Amino acid sequence: MSMRKCVFGAGCITIVLAFSSGCGNGAEIHSSGAGGMAQPSATTAATAAVSVTPSPAPATPAVIKTEPPGVKSVALIPAVPDYNESGRGYEIKGEIVQAAFSADQTLPLGLFMPETMVRFEQDRRSAWGTPDKQNYITLMKPVAGDAAAGDGEFEPGNDRELLKYKEYLGSKVEGDQTAEAFEFTAKEQTYRAELHLQAEQRAALLPVFIAMLRDVEYMEKQPPLTPGVFLTAPDVGSDPGNKQALQETMDCLEAWSAGDKEKFAATMFSPQLNEALQFFLDNKNVYRFYELTLTGIPIEGTKRAGFWVRYTRMNSEGYIIGGGNEISLLKNKQGEWKIANID
Secondary structure, three states: OHHHHHHHHHHHHHHHHHHOOOOOOOOOEEOOOOOOOOEEOHHHHHHHHHOOOOOOOOOOOOOOOOOOOOOOOEOOOOOOOEOOOOOEEEEEOOEEEEEEEEEOOOOOEEEEEEOOOEEEEEOOEEEEEOOOOOOEEEEEOOOOOOOOOOOOOOEOOOOHHHHOEOOEEEEEEEOOEEEEEEEEEEOOEEEEEEEEEEHHHHHHHHHHHHHHHHOOEEOOOOOOOOOEEOOOOOOOOOOHHHHHHHHHHHHHHHHHHHOOHHHHHHOEOOHHHHHHOHHHHOOOEEEEEEEEEEEEOOOOOOOOEEEEEEEEEEEOOOOEEEEEEEEEEEEOOOOOEEEEEEO
């Protein structure tokens, strides 16, 4: 009896190895009678004896999906700051191009225009763009009664890079150009910007125009500044040397405000200093000098004479700011006071 069971068991083992799952029903239970305890069959015992717990399957790395920004989910111009004479640089066709603030000629706004672009008039508005004037940005203040989406002319658009911006109004086709419109607020006033692009230039210029629009700044127009020296000269006493130091300083200020390079150079201590200070005479700024105070002739503990000058300056874009500089003088070999520095 024992041998028969063993042979049966061996045969069962062979089948299990060959077919992995089969010598009878592995879940079969044989009863020894109504009152007997149920016992596993020989098939079940043999299967259990050779079963191997499978290794767990390697974990599948979690896949992180980055969804593109939703429509109207990104603010292009969260707030329009006041202009403060900062600078910018933009990447154009793989190169960083420096950009200077360029004011709208009628609105209190301006953009940073790359030095490879020009400002011009387009449809009685200021425009900034390529020298051929075929690709450009314009700003405007919508007239009351205009439709919300640019006089009703703009379609929703289908450029995913633009649809994500909250300020985006849509696009319209104008001949060989497409105009993309944006609406934003500055100082509680609503303005609209339009980006006009030719199809062949769109890929290169759209990112630049978007960056320029993102950097729009606010600057109120001021009346033109009259340049010149409008001040009362300080009392330097009766000493001839002191009077000569004051006169040299006044001559410098007059040349400075007039942009007179020859007269300016004549007040300098050396040609090298004159060359270093020429930037004060550039045509991008207008100066109005209104106060001059004496620091000392000479300044205590030094061989220098000194004055402090205050002025109002307007740059070429109409930005006005107050400023001041210390003017120091040294005596040359002839014993004359000459400008030694403007700091």
